[in-house]
Amino acid sequence: MDFDFYLSTMWSVLKALPLTLEIWFSGVAIGLVIATGLTWLRASGYKLGEYFTRGYVFVFRGSPLLVQLYLIYFGLSQFDFVRHSPILWPILRDPMYCTIVAMALNTAAYSSEIFRGSLRAVPVGQIEAAKAFGMSAFTRFRLVTLPIALRLALPAYSTEIILMTKATALASVVTIMEMMGTAQKIQHDTFRPIEVLTCAGVIYLLLNLSIARLFAWVEYLLSPHLRPAPEQSQQVKPVPEVL
Amino acid sequence: MPASPAAAAKAAPSSDETPAISVKDLRKCFGDHEVLKGISLEAHKGDVISILGSSGSGKSTMLRCINLLETPDSGEVRVDGELIRMKPTRDGHQMPADIRQVERIRANLAMVFQSFNLWSHMTVLENLVAAPTHVLKRPRAECLEQAEALLKRVGIWERRNYYPPHMSGGQQQRAAIARALAMNPKVMLFDEPTSALDPELVGEVLRVMRSLAEEGRTMLVVTHEMGFARDVSSKVMFLHKGEVDSVGEPKEMFARPPTPQFKQFIANFNK
Ligand SMILES: Nc1ncnc2c1ncn2[C@@H]1O[C@H](COP(=O)(O)OP(=O)(O)O)[C@@H](O)[C@H]1O
Ligand SMILES: [Mg+2]
Numbered sequence: 001m002d003f004d005f006y007l008s009t010m011w012s013v014l015k016a017l018p019l020t021l022e023i024w025f026s027g028v029a030i031g032l033v034i035a036t037g038l039t040w041l042r043a044s045g046y047k048l049g050e051y052f053t054r055g056y057v058f059v060f061r062g063s064p065l066l067v068q069l070y071l072i073y074f075g076l077s078q079f080d081f082v083r084h085s086p087i088l089w090p091i092l093r094d095p096m097y098c099t100i101v102a103m104a105l106n107t108a109a110y111s112s113e114i115f116r117g118s119l120r121a122v123p124v125g126q127i128e129a130a131k132a133f134g135m136s137a138f139t140r141f142r143l144v145t146l147p148i149a150l151r152l153a154l155p156a157y158s159t160e161i162i163l164m165t166k167a168t169a170l171a172s173v174v175t176i177m178e179m180m181g182t183a184q185k186i187q188h189d190t191f192r193p194i195e196v197l198t199c200a201g202v203i204y205l206l207l208n209l210s211i212a213r214l215f216a217w218v219e220y221l222l223s224p225h226l227r228p229a230p231e232q233s234q235q236v237k238p239v240p241e242v243l
Numbered sequence: 244m245p246a247s248p249a250a251a252a253k254a255a256p257s258s259d260e261t262p263a264i265s266v267k268d269l270r271k272c273f274g275d276h277e278v279l280k281g282i283s284l285e286a287h288k289g290d291v292i293s294i295l296g297s298s299g300s301g302k303s304t305m306l307r308c309i310n311l312l313e314t315p316d317s318g319e320v321r322v323d324g325e326l327i328r329m330k331p332t333r334d335g336h337q338m339p340a341d342i343r344q345v346e347r348i349r350a351n352l353a354m355v356f357q358s359f360n361l362w363s364h365m366t367v368l369e370n371l372v373a374a375p376t377h378v379l380k381r382p383r384a385e386c387l388e389q390a391e392a393l394l395k396r397v398g399i400w401e402r403r404n405y406y407p408p409h410m411s412g413g414q415q416q417r418a419a420i421a422r423a424l425a426m427n428p429k430v431m432l433f434d435e436p437t438s439a440l441d442p443e444l445v446g447e448v449l450r451v452m453r454s455l456a457e458e459g460r461t462m463l464v465v466t467h468e469m470g471f472a473r474d475v476s477s478k479v480m481f482l483h484k485g486e487v488d489s490v491g492e493p494k495e496m497f498a499r500p501p502t503p504q505f506k507q508f509i510a511n512f513n514k
Contacts, residue, residue: 123363125356125358125360126360126362126363128312128356128360129354129356129360129361129362130362131312131349132310132312132349132352132353132354132356132432133349133350133353133354133373133374133378133422133426134346134347134348134349134350134351134374134378134426135346135374135377135378136342136343136346137342139377139378143362143373143377144362147364148363148364151364222364223364224406225363225364225406225407225408225409226408229405229408229409
């Protein structure tokens with residue numbers, strides 16, 4: 001085995017990691033904001049809001065991210081008003097921004113479904129108790145519904161976020177030299193696809209492992225009430241108010 | 244905390260005093276099933292009213308209409324003389340006219356649920372300070388101090404930093420009662436507080452409730468504990484199929500059941 005080649009490939013692909021992380025983080029962060037808006041719209045009880053979010057989820061969950069990316073990058077630039085818009089054009093002519101937009105729109109559809117499900121799974125007795133003690137709708141949401149729903153959403157949401165790290169590889173099809181793009185270039189230059197793809201695969205694996213561990217840790221921190229009971233003798237520190 | 248002796252608390256209230264709770268002709272349907280068919284009830288300060296009735300007779304619905312967890316179809320609820328204002332909806336029902344008023348009144352009507360409903364993601368102590376700090380806007384330090392005192396009183400101070408799922412049912416229900424007390428409520432509503440407990444845990448919860456009755460708290464207690472109804476409460480109300488079948492002084496009611504339905508009901512219990 002050619003260790004030097006492995007090492008140099010590893011190093012080249014790793015140098016593209018920051019770009020991969022940037023796409024991933026931006027996509028997930030913007031997606032989270034959109035998902036929050038969609039969830040709110042869906043839960044608000046307005047019929048129009050419900051139809052809009054249903055339609056949104058249908059479109060963005062029902063079609064491949066690759067198709068969405070192509071349509072955003074190549075498709076939208078066909079429209080004159082996009083090319084003449086001082087806001088849209090700087091974003092949509094840039095493949096990096098297009099990837100982020102596509103990822104954000106796509107993950108928002110999945111995430112809003114996850115959030116909707118976890119909101120509905122909050123036990124009704126917990127909310128009734130908050131009502132019965134005179135909490136306003138906002139206080140109820142902040143102190144009871146949201147913290148419980150967040151914990152319920154975490155396992156599914158962490159899976160969605162891991163899917164998004166893998167989705168960043170699609171950026172390579174619109175010329176972005178993130179990890180996958182870099183790997184493909186090395187592969188073209190050296191004709192050694194097995195070694196190169198193995199290196200890229202290992203880095204993605206380690207990246208997702210860290211993200212999964214991070215989420216597991218957050219889940220652990222947020223769920224002391226779901227862990228086994230502490231020993232009677234052992235003193236438990238009160239958890240500071242987080243929200 | 245009022246600490247009038249039990250005897251004084253149970254003395255017949257003067258009739259010109261404003262009732263703590265006054266319910267008039269409460270009606271409620273679920274679909275075409277009429278669950279409450281015109282219930283009236285008056286509770287004066289210091290009254291402990293036991294509400295009896297077989298399963299499905301509308302006891303919970305009545306209690307939940309008083310704090311607007313259910314919206315009554317018609318009838319009026321007054322708390323300390325204040326009418327909960329309602330407005331008609333387009334579909335011919337009604338809804339609270341002013342949700343702020345409802346929230347303010349709910350804060351005076353702490354509820355204890357059959358299934359405790361402690362907030363599972365908060366420790367016992369946090370459960371006790373959440374509503375006083377966020378609803379009554381009292382200083383956190385003061386609420387914490389009061390919470391610890393209340394937990395000592397109900398005998399679970401050692402568990403103050405536990406999460407509800409880590410405690411027995413009896414401990415959870417005592418914590419839930421302490422959570423209600425932390426609001427300094429004018430009236431406490433209990434919906435079958437011991438029905439979800441293992442038999443050996445019922446006693447510890449009933450002891451706490453008895454001590455509340457003795458210090459003159461105003462309580463509406465839906466219960467199947469005949470001993471509590473007979474010995475502790477100042478009034479017994481028997482609901483049958485959504486109507487008030489009979490109301491009376493407990494000893495009298497149990498000694499001489501005023502209606503065949505009530506007689507049948509206690510006979511079933513003594514079997
Ligand atoms: N949210 C609801 N929707 C439909 N029916 C209900 C609802 N809540 C209660 N009921 C019905 O109303 C009747 C009275 O219920 P409830 O007040 O809980 O009785 P109790 O507490 O005396 O056992 C029952 O027949 C029950 O099935
Ligand atoms: Mg009931």
